[in-house]
Amino acid sequence: MNLKYTFTFLLILLISTAYTQQTPAAAQTEQISIVGAKAHIGNGDVIENAFILIKNGKISFIGKAEDAPSIPDVGRTIIANGKDVYPGFIALNSSLGLTEIGAVRATRDVDEIGNFNPSIRSLIAFNTDSKVIPTVRSNGILLAQIVPQGGRMPGQSSVVQLDAWNWEDAAINTDEGIHLHWPRPYQRSGWWAEPGGIKANEKYKTQVDEIKAFFDEAKAYSRVLPSSKNLKFEAMQEVFSGTKNLYIHANYAKSIMSAVLFAKDLGINPILIGTEDCWLITDFLKENEVKVILGAAHDLPNRKEDDIDITYKLPKILHTAGIPFAISRDGYYDQRNLPFQAGHAVGFGLPYEAAIRAITLNAAEILGIENNYGSLEEGKSATLFICEGDVLDMRSSKVTHAFIDGRKIDLDNKQKALYRKFTEKYKQSKK
């Protein structure tokens, strides 16, 4: 115990000031070698006893230690025998930096007024100084997709790295996609206390037609030179040209199918988000080559009679069906549980490396950043972390080092600081 307190005391001295400023790390100057770890590449492969060389923010070598160039004696060497290295995890469909305290309206910048807001950009509201972000980062989540919410089309998401001075240097892929929330084919009637049950949504067709009209007009807008500019339609053009993703949020089998068919008709390959009921239509998803971002698995089944573990085993179902998917959970502070959600899926049948892939390379591919992120491959950004224990299992996960673009990230956070502060309190009162 005493030893522990001494250690803690030293830590306070060393880190407490550093924490309060959450200072982003400087660009990599010296090369870094990670030696002896088990490397989870992100694409499903594993390299035991790996050697990773990081130079100028990039992975300049990754391979078996025995194939490695002789260990350089310059720079920093991290001996990581018995540890694991993973590509930085990617939090999809998150509101990190847009919401600081959920119940305090002043700290919510996630839901704009209006139904069709494709020109809204989340990136410029992304708060790099959020106290939440470092707590998420400490669990290996190094990149995130920042997604606006609310209405039919809440706006555009961007991909950021989670150690930045401001949103400009956070941005990895700016305004990479537009989000569309497909109407629910079913609606609740009555009100909360007097539920009338869930029935067919009588406005469903009207709502779908409204979307179709919007997309049709937005597409037509590109063909002629408009007399006056329409910012909403302008924002849509890259969706039609295929340089921006179209993310469609849909949960019921019916809405998923109509959403996909709608997009395909317009020549768009959509990415689905949510898809609670996708287990019903795996063949359809496969035929249409749709990519899927699964929503939070830590959720109750929709129907009382559904398999009690349906939300836990969806990843396994998609994996078996050969449908490319990523695992996500919505929200902000809870993003730090993303690895455990993937781990939970492993408990329900998903192969381990597929679970890693679902929060790394698959996510990067969806976001269009796979050339630089999402896996441990030569030439890619050195955005990765080292874990003592199994990062997907809270029983043993301890992230010890993390790097974004080769920059060594501060793994401290507000909560650790408070921990130290109050450990000090009890130490004082013991005297």
Added chain:
Amino acid sequence: MKKPILVSLILLLSLINAFAQETFPTNGILDSREGHYVFTNAIIHKADGTVIKNGNLVIKKGKIERIGAKIPIPKNAVEINVEGKHIYPSFVDIYSNYGLPEPKRKEGNNRSGIQQMVSSKEGAYSWNEALKSETKAHELFKSNDKAAKEFRSVGFGSLNVHLIDGISRGSSCIVSLGSGKAHELILKKEGAHHLSFSKGTSTQAYPGSLMGGIALLRQTYLDGLWYDNHGKKEQLNLSLEAWNKLQSLPQIFAVGNKLEVLRAEKIAKEHGKKYIYKSTGDEYQRVDLLKATNASFIIPLNFPKAYDLEDPLDAQLVALEDLKHWEIAAKNAFYLNEADINFTFTTSGLKDKSQYLPSIRKCIKNGLPEDVALKAMTSTPAKLLNVQDQVGELKSGLYANFIITSDELFEEGTKILHNWVQGKPFVFQALSEIDLSGDYDLKINKSSYSLIISGKPGNHEMKIAVNDSTNVKVKHSIKDEILTLSFKPHEENEIIRLSGPSKSLKGKAILGDGSWVNWSAVKKDMSFAVEKVQKKPASEEEVHGPITYPFLPYGWTEKPKINTFIFKNATVWTNEEDGILENTDVIIKDGKISSIGENLSAAGAIEIDATGKHLTSGIIDEHSHIAISRGVNECTQSSTAEVSIAHVVNSEDVNIYRQLSGGVTVAQLLHGSCNPIGGQAALIKLRWGSSPEEMLYKNADGFIKFALGENVKKSRSSRNNRFPDTRMGVEQVYVDHFTRARDYEKRKLAGDKTLRPDLEMETIVDILNAKRFVTCHSYVQSEINMLMHVADDFDFKINTFTHILEGYKVADKMFDHGAGGSSFSDWWAYKYEVIDAIPQNGEIMTEQGVTVAFNSDDAEMARRLNQEAAKAVMYGDIPEEEAWKFVTLNPAKLLHIDDKVGSIKVGKDGDLVLWSEHPMSVYAKAEMTFIDGIKYFDRKEDLKLREEIRKERARLVQKTLAAKASGASTQKVKGKWRKHYHCDDNQDEMR
């Protein structure tokens, strides 16, 4: 006048008021009649089951004078020969609002956040607007011809009517469906006292939950007694005065489902009452429990239509239990009768009252004996309301309320021809109508047609056979014995119309060209003519799917049994000094852990190979909101210590089963965090399939929820008028209530007879005297500190701080006070008061000696509390064995049940979980979960259940589709909301 006359003629007289009110002046010449009739040669069916063939029925002055087989025909009576016809007592419905105004809710009183604290009704009435005991149906009653006609045509003669509004709805009255003045239509001024679990039009906030409604009723019984003994000397309370008078009447209680019967029954037992339940048609789902109440039931007949399931995706909205209910609903009465439960039927809930008789016929097809059905429609309701000397039977002295039917009542196609009410006839069809069915040779002028008449009198169908395969429809009517026909013999022809007496079947016809000609019809051959309707319709001996307990997917078809189990070669987490034992055997027998050791054996035990697996005691969730009916918060006052979750345990929440799959065996169901002094908690074992009462943990200490901070300040509402609005006010709520409770106790101990028994104060006195224990929702250190000081001042302990996210800041103070902490592993940042929450909270509190638990407060997370415990290891460096206690032994200690559960020790309850691997690994799954030595969950069995659910659903879908294909009318698909509660859910659930 002995000669039988045509009844249709006397009907013209029926408008005359035969027994006019004597106090009313006569405008004209007095026409006083005795209404003296005798019905001869009838088949008389009495409610008691006796049938008099060739019976006579004499009525006079609106009452039955004599009835029997060989009764002389009185000289002054009008004789009506009803040979071949049947007479039954008119029906009685004792749950109706006929003749009463539609209650309306005042609008505009419900701005967000603003609560109406007391009744808005002016006058010396109850503080609570939902207690409308002063309502008197007989003062509000106005007969309504249109509605009365609807009831009469179905066969009703009298109703018990009440104003459907409020928790106490005042008195009903028994009314006749005849025509006339209210003076003679009201048969009995006070029929019953009506109660319910619904506030109706009350705009007052309290009660906002079912448990609040229950508390209000319990308190009102006490208030009634107090008012009678003492209160009336100090004040006038018209509601309580009326309430007290109502107690001598039959008590009819309207409930929302079968479990609410059990909830109301607890109130009845406590206060020596006997309720008659107006229930909802789901009684068959727990007939054993309802039988045990020994109560009578008023059951509806609104059987659901089949769902339209042709769209397979939309079809998924419909819950399995709704499909099952569709299949079994009409069998409800049969099951009640099999269980020897007394019941009557009501039209309440039927959209179309004409479905009353067809629905009862459906019950009979489903096995309900006819005599029981008849009683349930007539004498049973009369007896329930003590008016059997007035209505519900054919007996001299009773009102002449009876129906005349064309055939036996329960046969398909039988028609009600007359309904006599208070000796006055209401005719739907003439008694003398001739059966015209047969094949006729119809001659019109020189043409001859083959006329085929089928069906029964009043329901004839007619057609002209053109040739073997072609028929022409004939429109017809018979009015006042004149038959009228019109038809088009051939496509090219014009329409022929004809009319003439239905007896002689001849007269004049008019052809398309306008010329009048003669017509006549002659029956061809009698032997072909009568198409006898099959006497008894083929019995629909329908099989239906199993009735499961609970009536949900994953319910049991048979109650699980207690067994002796031996776990071989397990890694056993004892939570005791022995720590974790490898390769160890554990035996559970008679519901308890009987031995732990190596190489054990037990005769007759079921052996479970636990090699490579981990055996732990069951997970205990200190803070849960599953399995609660209609409201987790009674949010309407700053103290609601009188309410209790134990009164509203919902044994039919599928989350019970889902949590068993996460290894949870015990859960404390807490009131929400809406008020500083919330409601009492319920501690349950997750005995899936049991009744609410059976789920309660036996002989456990009682707990109550307190709450601090944002929720009790109602920080999320844009406006709040309920004290307190600041943390400063929260302290005062406590000091004030504890002070009042001490004063109350003083008066009580001094034997003050004027003291009004107060359920709220009783509960708070228990808290102060350490007979009930506090678990307090709490976040920031200032308020935690405050509450401990207040408790110290009043000399009691806060047992547990729940959530306690800043516990790490005051852990030493908590330890000194003696409070435990039941926290989240890692929740934070969702509201302002949790911005300093840290996942090392559990560690610091543990270091300071506080007993620490992790809880769920969430129906989903409760399924993986084992993982939450592991987070204490990850963030807090707690040794695994200690972290495991966060979700097992420590909550058991906080709940004072660690002598029975929470560890694996000989003599403790057989509440065990077998894990596929290290229980704190994210990869671990609970493979089996045991409670009291009964296996409630088995992952392999679960797979079989899924298969059974799939098959049962498929079968029901096919049956539904077939019903639709064969012409059954259907309803659109409709699902249910997924509903589970959190701390801060506070919507009004008493509407």
